[in-house]
Amino acid sequence: MKIVVAIKQVPARDSLLKVDKSGTWIEDADLSWEINEPDAYALEAGLQLRESAGGEVVVLCAGPDRATQTIREALAKGADRAIHIEMSHGASDPLALARTMAKALETEKPDVVLTGLQSDDLGYGQTGVVLAEVMGYPHATLVMSVETVSGGIRVKRELEDGWFQHVEMPLPALLTIQSGAAKLRYATLMGIKKAKSKEIRRVEAETASAAPSVRLERIYLPQKTKRSQIFEGTPQETARQLVEKLRFEARVI
Amino acid sequence: MTGVLAVLEQFEGKLHGMSYEALAAAQQIGAELGQPVYAAVAGAGLQQVAAAVAAYRLDKVHVVEHGLLADYTADAYTAALKQLIELHRPAYVIFPHTYQVRDFAPALAASLGRVLVSDVIAHRVENGALTLVRQLFQGKMNADVRFEGDGPHFASVQAGAFRSENAIKAESGGSATEVVTPVLEASRIRTKPLERFRESQRAVDLTAAERIVSVGRGIREVGNIALIEQLAEAMGAELAASRPICDNGWLPMERQVGSSGQTVAPKLYVAVGISGAIQHLVGMKGSKTIVAINKDPEAPIFEAADYGIVGDLFQVVPALIEALKK
Known part of the structure; x- marks a missing residue:
């Protein structure tokens, strides 16, 4: 099973944020960065799925050079290889980003694409669902667990107010993973060592062809x-x- | 292309509470833009729901009926609403930001080449143009967002951003309803939803508590929860927590406050070591008096708080327990 996990690098959780001169983004030169926490749970779900169903885990990450650090950390935790879409900071809209990601995955033909339920920076909470639409994959959101069944997968979804639901679907499929659904693993020393020699395929982001339908005017405290x-x-x-x-x-x- | 369409959520013939908020949002935005206001509700066997929606002042209620909409699936809902939107061409489509909306609305917008502006907290209309406000960085920043180009434009509104009691009722006889039957094929619905279930019966009813002391990530270790328990006891309060604490198994899920846990509105809510991510805030911001204790002065919880102490909870909480004894 080929499992792609889409991850994002975001400012560390306790960062003090300031608006930059453009007024549409934050001053990001001196920040420390980490994996978007919901995506860490998606990575964990991907690694567990590989352990039960076999195959490989490919990390997909769009971001500037500094994202390499987050990609290496994911490789150290056990991902097999990575695709790095090189682009400036992540303030692009979810549809443009999903189109870029779908393009980068064209030759991969993954069986399962996993991602976190939302990013801790822009918080649109929809890149996964939009990516499913762009790729033509069925999807489920807020997934707590995944198991393979004949003809596809069966997932446990979280609904509101303490309710859950199992949903079955064929492969390929896209799932957004609910945070906290599993314990996160740490990278081992061996993992960190191995990560250095794992493949990171770099692809250039294409400049968006379609006109964006939303515009971020300004950000402010x-x-x-x-x-x-x-x-x-x-x-x-x-x-x-x-x-x-x-x-x-x-x-x- | 004109009009503001509120897409409402129902389950087993009953409207979701946030549907009324989306209705209020659409009415308000419609009035400010000088545009007609519509509502749509999708499902099967919707007579009762349709009547409930038609009690509100709307230019038309679209009742999207189909047997394949009986159980929610993203595929069927996306296809049915896409057909409705292509037929009636509203300029704006407003959703309540529920879990279900998060599951299909982004795909619906993308299928029409648009981006859903999700989780909107406020809006304004200037010179006939709509600006929406949403939160970034877990509530540490706000952003003004505008739509570009032609509609339909899509937005979902955060719980509590618009008040359901502001939804305006129809004067008499109710609003006109129209049943729409979308063209759906079972073979194109790729996901198969099974029974809904709950994992455990709830022994604690936080919604009935007058006072709640709630603990978050700032507590660092399970062994430190006892300190917060002492504080709750000293205040005569129930103990609750934000999601990470329950995910770690440090407190049972039934004590979780927030969008995936319980929504509470006690007389007193004390948030200890909780930063105030929006998922938590929506579950407690209706509390009468809110106290925040956090070491980060920029934590969004202080925005919701009536009283705040910026400091190390491991020093503040013992001092507070002492002060309560006096």
Whole structure:
């Protein structure tokens, strides 16, 4: 089974973000970067699927040079090889990105494409579904587990409010993986060593031919809409002030 | 190409709560753009749902009926709604940002060469042009987004961004409904949905709690949960958590607050070591008084909070337990 896992590199979770001069992206020169957490779960699901069904795991990542680091980490965790679509930062729209990814996968003909349910930067939560549409694959979102059955796969999907559902579909198919559904593995020393010699195929992103249907005008820090009272001082002082407010102002304790 | 179409979600003949919010959004945006407002609902056996939707002020309710829409599949919903949109050519299509919408709406928009602007939190109309606001970087940044070129333009609205009580009722007799029968073929529906199920009965009803103390990633280790338990006890509160804590098995799933867990609105909600990702915020932002304790002053949870302490929870929480005893 050929399993492609689409991953993205995003700013580390606790980064302090500033808007850059263009006003449409963040100052990203001094940030540290990591794999988009939902994609780490997609990678884990891909590695587990390979363990049960055999085959290979190919990592697909679109991003600038720095994404090589995240790709190497995925290879160190056990992916067999990678495709790096070289493009500037990830602020392109999901349809343009999905078309670029589909093009890069044309010769691969994967049986299963996995990705995280959303990115922690743009958060559109739809690149996977759009990629399925562009590739003509059936799909399922918020997948907790995958098993192979005769004629295809059976997945467990998460629905709202604590409900779940099994869904069956033929292969090839695309799945977006729910975060937290499995324990993430660490790279072993051997894995890190091996990763250095694994293949990374680099492809150039084509310049978009179709006119985009949405435009990001500007980004900005959210305005505080709610007036929150922030207490300052030692832990004892702040705790005392908070308790006083909760007792006598909000009257909730 | 004109009009604002709200695509509503129903399950077993009952509208999803967020459907009313999408309805309110479409009415509001339609009024500001000076365009007619429509609603569509898809499924099988929709007479009751159709009547419920027609109780709202709409220029037309499209009832998309087909046996193959009885059980939700992305393929059937995408095909049916694509036909409706191509027939009626609305300028804007608005969805509630539910799990089901996330499963098919991006594909529907892509099938028409468009991008869904997902999870919209606000909008404005200036000189007849619509600008939508959505969140980036887990709520740390906002973005203004505009549509380019011809419609249909697609957007989904975040839970709570529009208020269902603002949806305007029809004056009398209800709005006109029209049943549409899409052309669907069973052979083109590639996924086969099986029974829906729940994994466990819930023993804790967080929705009934007056006070909730909720813990997030900031707690770092399972052994530290006991500290938060003490705080909950000192406040007379139920213990809850954000998703990562339950995913790790540190607390049972039934204590999870957020879009995949429970939606709560207690008198007091204390978020400890929770950054406030939108998936968590939608589950608790209706709380009367919100307290945030977090070491990151930029954490989005402070945006939702009435009272906040920026600091190390391992110092603040013991001090708080002490202060509560006095």
